[in-house]
Amino acid sequence: MDDLASLRDGDRAVVIGAGLGGLAAAMRLGAKGYRVTVLDRLDGPGGRGSAIHKDGFRFDLGPTIVTVPQLLRDLWATCGRDFDTDVDLRALDPFYEIRWPDGSTFTARQDTDAMRAEVARLSPEDLPGYEQFLKDSEARYHFGFEDLGRRSMHRFEDLLKVLPKFVGLRADRSVAAHAARRFHDPRLRMAFSFHPLFIGGDPFNVTSMYILVSHLEKEFGVHYAMGGVVAIAEAMVRVIRDQGGEVRYGVEVDEILLQGGQTRGVRTVEGQMIPAPLVVSNADAGHTYSRLLPGKKRWTESKLRKRRYSMGLYVWYFGTRGTRDMWSDVGHHTILNGPRYQGLVHDIFLKGQLSDDMSLYVHRPTVTDPSAAPEGDDTFYALSPVPHLGHAHPVDWRAEAAVYREKVAAQLETLIPGFRDRIVAEHEMTPGDFRDRYLSPHGSGFSIEPRILQSAWFRPHNVSEEAKGLFLVGAGTHPGAGVPGVISSAEVLGKLVPDAPGGMRSERLAAE
Incomplete structure (x- = not known):
């Protein structure tokens, strides 16, 4: 060619x-x-x-950062x-907050000293591992992003040339396995390994090259387009x-x-x-x-x-009336973890099974961008990774969507109590909608x-x-x-x- x-x-x-x-x-x-x-x-x-508008609320359907x-x-x-x-x-500061069921939290920021303080607050013994993880992430960024990611890889001989580097950087090891080598605390292992989910990858099977995302955040920050x-x-x-x-x-x-x-x-x-x-x-x-x-x-x-396709997504978009000054501890981006990490990911990617528990990514753009809702109101979306439709027994979302939305709502109550009584506009997307709207095979999200x-x-x-x-x-x-x-x-x-x-x-x- x-x-x-x-x-x-x-x-x-x-x-x-x-x-x-x-x-x-x-x-x-x-x-x-x-x-x-x-x-x-x-x-x-x-x-x-893209985005849709309902009753003065703008629902940004996809990427938010x-x-x-x-x-x-x-x-x-x-x-x-x-x-x-x-x-x-x-530029956003903080980037996002991670919350666990036990009440502990981790706030991600661009400032390295602030990140060191967060690591030390959860697990002081993991500070040396964090320092090494930063070096690991930077090395993979220069090779995987600046080199391979910005040039064509359509020639097999180009792959052969870079294989030694892949081997040296242990690309065969997963993101989660690499994080486990650097951190003892299971919360920090999650906090520094979940990023492949943002591009449709299973952290326990995706190559450790993707820890480069941590360097992207540190070097360039996380931004929001008004x-x-x-x-x-x-x-x-x-x-x-x-x-x-x-x-x-x-x-x-x-x-x-x-x-x-x-x-x-x-x-x-x-x-x-x-x-x-x-x-x-x-x-x-x-x-x-x-x-x-x-x-x-x-x-x-x-x-x-x-081919293995990325997971599907369940996304619930909703606008709430008169809540701009409520829930002051809820920022632009929040990750609500369920009780399981690896087990839940395996259910989604390997078993194709819709679990009762879940982890949620919650987007509240009105913290930064008031134009996403009428004055004094809020726009949210809650995103839950779910199995795509290509598994042996795909989820019937026509039957499950309403049930699953109630499960999502129950978890959201721990973050934004009383929100359901304030909802005045909403929209919902399941893997079936991704299949039909974007012509995405199996309704995969990525x-x-x-x-x-x-x-x-x-x-x-x-x-x-x-x-x-x-x-x-x-x-x-x-x-x-x-x-x-x-x-x-x-x-x-x-x-x-x-x-x-x-x-x-x-x-x-x-x-x-």
Whole structure:
């Protein structure tokens, strides 16, 4: 796939999906001089990062935080724009609070001395392990994020070159196993190993390379975009349109068109043909290869069925009336742990079993962003990891959703007592909604799980081996899920695709 000369026959490009990965890809293509058309079946931008509005409340459906904002600043700079002029990004302090059933807590912050104090408060004997864990995390960040995560891994020889480094960093060890080697206290083991859940990974099976997230938090902080992540998506659309590109909503792609092994455009479900020699799919990689592309060779139905997918998500969004000054001890991000950690994770990922107990991630954006609710009110969402729909006996959410919501509510009462009497607007999403809204295989929340043999070269590549002129971005491809991952996938795309014919750049860049 190194010979991309055929792409120079035209300057048109189609991007399937207006998620953050697809919009970032469109921006980079626009900066290279392509005339880009972005198509999305939803009624607005953002994909999993979109939002809905009910009775004055904004419910941000997907990601709520931004780490490594420099990736976004670099993306904007490539387009001759200033990210901070277009998006109001606020650094959070603290990042989040973790609460356990015994009443103990851990508050995560960027300041290293504050983090040392938190570790010492729970377990003084674990301070040396914490110091070593920071070094471990930084080493994996430089290798796994700055190196592998920002370049294509579609050549097998590239994998062979980095295998010794993988071995040296014990990539075969899981995140949880690595944390267990550095911490004695089970609460700290959880606090420094749960992060893979934010990108759909089982901490007890995902490669320890993902402890790099701890360094990301320490080095770059945790941020919130005023107006929610959808505000970033909307700003991206403005850049694309300023470049001369087009973003169309309510348009679903039915097939990627090929001729002689070369992409020739797409056909929508309404039968419209949109020609382009370059196609970028931000649809889930599983959906791209199982539904949109005929005649697959490597990513066959059989191979896709053998992939392990991330867990599903149950998310309850609700708005409460007159509560802005209530629950003063509840911050922007709270993690409520149930009585089990490893057992619950195994139920979700391995057994495919919906448990009675749960752990919850609770988002209260109105602590930082009053625009998420009417004046004096609050917006919340409570997210619970649950099994995806691909297990032998999938959960029937039509029967279980109401029962599960009551279980979630009972746990939330320990954090925000009396909240149910204050609810005036709500929305609910189950794995079935993720399947239907985002066309996510098995209703998974984050596409293919980032296990070691489903990462780097083993993951669907950014440049497809199935057809010339076809590229993939987003959570299901390299480097993986999460806002930094999908933005980086577009950066990798930018390194693979040549400038549009004639070397034309966008008018904005040319003017500079």
